[in-house]
Amino acid sequence: MTKKGGIKIIGQNKKARREYELLDFIEAGIVLTGSEVKSLRAGRVGFKDGHVRFERGEAYLVGVHIAPYENAGYAQHDPERPRKLLLHKREIKNLMGKIEQKGLTIIPVKMYFKNGKVKVELALAKGRKLYDQREELKKRAIARDTARELAKYK
Template identity: 75%
Template sequence: MAKPSVQGIKIIAQNKKVRRFYEIMETIEAGISLTGSEVKSLRAGQVSFKDGYVKFEKGEAFLVDVHVAPYENAGYAQHNPERIRKLLLHKREIARLMGKVEQKGLTVVPLKMYFKKGMVKVELALARGLKLFDQREELKRRAVKRDMDREMARHK
């Protein structure tokens, strides 16, 4: 089930793996083109980001490899769970993101999906993939911080 939030924003799902495997450079909000049964399924929180990413074709942006589970009460009007969904961005935003992706070896990945004023929005991140040793360093740093916090709490 989707989680309620403040300011008229209701978070549907978050992609927690992104922060482990990517260094996030910037974020951007985009609308998404959906069918009715997809929206109903999203209201029930039935989305999985898996290995989702944004693909650019002919000046348009598309969300790929995001699984929106079929809505059980849709009857014959069922949607394809793995279909490619068009992102709603301005031309200049798409051009800027395409330029950064092509030049600097960055990628655009979905961070979270949420309802904002009744519309489904996707928060995208312009990100650079972390190397394996970077991931290990991050895990070590978190473990040390967790141990320090535990010790500090124990001595209070």
């Protein structure tokens, strides 16, 4: 966990930028239990198959794994349960419209503490094809090699 100007980062979805083209970002609050917050303070979160699902006009974060807190005793939480996101109705309607029209998805990119509250940074994303991922890796390798060659001559 790192601290950046009042924001303490809990975890980041490192695969998101590789597997998706991220178009737009939005910050959302999240409804958690006490043992989940304790576990997050220890940095025990996994974004593996995380995405946002809409049900009855509300947004839920699904597929994000928050590990059980060891000292919670009998009051353990389900690590994979859907968690309600705190967004305004107009934000939810806007996101629902974008998803239905353009075939996009919403994925969690980052989770952090901001002023003592847990926040999730969500991204409106478009899935990349395998060949797009390979092209991106080739571009990065070429840029890295040219930078290395230029550094030799300085």
